[in-house]
Amino acid sequence: MTTAKKLNLRFVVRTGFLFYFIYLCAKLWMFYLWAVGEGAYVDRPEAVAGLIPVGAYMSFFLWLKTGFFDVVAPAGIIIIVGALATSFLFKRGFCGWICPVGAVWHGFGWLGRRLQGRTPRLPRGLDLVLRGVRYLIAAAVLTWIAMVPVAEAISFQQIPYYAVSDIKILSLLVRLGPIYLAVAGLIAVSSMLLGNTWCRYLCPLGGLYGAIGAASPCTVVRDAEKCIDCGKCTEICHAGVKVDTLVSVHAPECDGCQDCVIECPAPGALEPRIFGRWAMPVWLWPVLVVGVWIAIYAAAELTGHWDTAVPPELFKAYILNLGI
Numbered sequence: 001m002t003t004a005k006k007l008n009l010r011f012v013v014r015t016g017f018l019f020y021f022i023y024l025c026a027k028l029w030m031f032y033l034w035a036v037g038e039g040a041y042v043d044r045p046e047a048v049a050g051l052i053p054v055g056a057y058m059s060f061f062l063w064l065k066t067g068f069f070d071v072v073a074p075a076g077i078i079i080i081v082g083a084l085a086t087s088f089l090f091k092r093g094f095c096g097w098i099c100p101v102g103a104v105w106h107g108f109g110w111l112g113r114r115l116q117g118r119t120p121r122l123p124r125g126l127d128l129v130l131r132g133v134r135y136l137i138a139a140a141v142l143t144w145i146a147m148v149p150v151a152e153a154i155s156f157q158q159i160p161y162y163a164v165s166d167i168k169i170l171s172l173l174v175r176l177g178p179i180y181l182a183v184a185g186l187i188a189v190s191s192m193l194l195g196n197t198w199c200r201y202l203c204p205l206g207g208l209y210g211a212i213g214a215a216s217p218c219t220v221v222r223d224a225e226k227c228i229d230c231g232k233c234t235e236i237c238h239a240g241v242k243v244d245t246l247v248s249v250h251a252p253e254c255d256g257c258q259d260c261v262i263e264c265p266a267p268g269a270l271e272p273r274i275f276g277r278w279a280m281p282v283w284l285w286p287v288l289v290v291g292v293w294i295a296i297y298a299a300a301e302l303t304g305h306w307d308t309a310v311p312p313e314l315f316k317a318y319i320l321n322l323g324i
């Protein structure tokens with residue numbers, strides 16, 4: 001497959017989600033401007049609940065424990081369900097094909113690889129330690145959120161700050177304080193030098209989705225008889241997986257990007273497969289990831305689990321009262 005096709009497959013899907021996310025953020029900002037009397041009314045987009053993962057996970061665990069579904073930012077729970085489902089079914093399919101934050105840092109990693117002419121790697125020991133820290137942080141954060149008592153989680157959903165915390169986060173990003181700029185610059189530079197450091201070492205949600213994806217029924221499978229041992233799959237893998245030594249890629253770092261399959265010069269040596277048996281065309285992987293994502297969203301819309309129950313005027317009152 002040509003480079004153009006490779007770029008088309010991954011670049012189009014990820015860039016599409018990234019631009020959609022930017023559009024949603026712009027819409028939320030226009031809603032905020034309306035609330036503070038500086039613009040015309042614009043509908044508040046629900047999907048921006050993804051900006052507040054801690055609150056969304058608290059609501060998610062509350063739902064699991066009690067069956068109570070958040071009515072303030074219900075889309076946050078749906079986004080988590082979508083991320084968990086695509087991560088389990090398609091090896092961190094959310095990280096590899098949907099997450100807009102990952103797309104940005106992956107772009108810097110790609111740029112670094114182009115400039116250096118190779119996929120940068122940390123020494124193996126340091127890489128293992130840093131990856132281990134990421135899983136520990138993920139386990140600690142999620143355990144802490146899961147253990148929040150039911151009464152406290154319900155109270156948290158009722159405070160005005162929770163309803164507008166996505167706007168608060170967006171306003172901090174838009175105003176680009178020096179600390180945000182410094183952190184973003186550090187991640188961008190480190191991603192260019194060492195590959196996508198955010199997704200590989202820092203993002204706690206990536207740790208959770210990677211652990212879940214290790215049990216995925218869909219994996220990249222290598223046929224040792226057709227493999228010509230060229231090592232190109234290992235060389236291209238941004239996640240540092242030694243694909244050319246494996247039979248089936250279960251590594252939690254694999255995000256199902258399909259770069260190795262596309263790069264492989266030996267027909268049939270490397271294929272995405274379901275339960276290691278049924279091969280699928282490489283383009284079907286992202287189609288299924290996006291299809292599952294859209295199906296979950298559509299089901300939430302149809303069953304009334306997507307839109308907030310908070311009226312726009314109440315959001316406006318919260319924004320003005322909190323002085324955001």
Ligand code: SF4
Pocket residue numbers: 220236237238239240241243249253254255256257258259260261
């Ligand atoms: S290149 Fe292959 S092994 Fe590496 S992350 Fe992508 S799909 Fe997984």
Ligand code: SF4
Pocket residue numbers: 222226227228229230231232233234243244263264265266269270
């Ligand atoms: S790129 Fe294909 S042929 Fe080359 S080592 Fe990997 S699986 Fe084997």
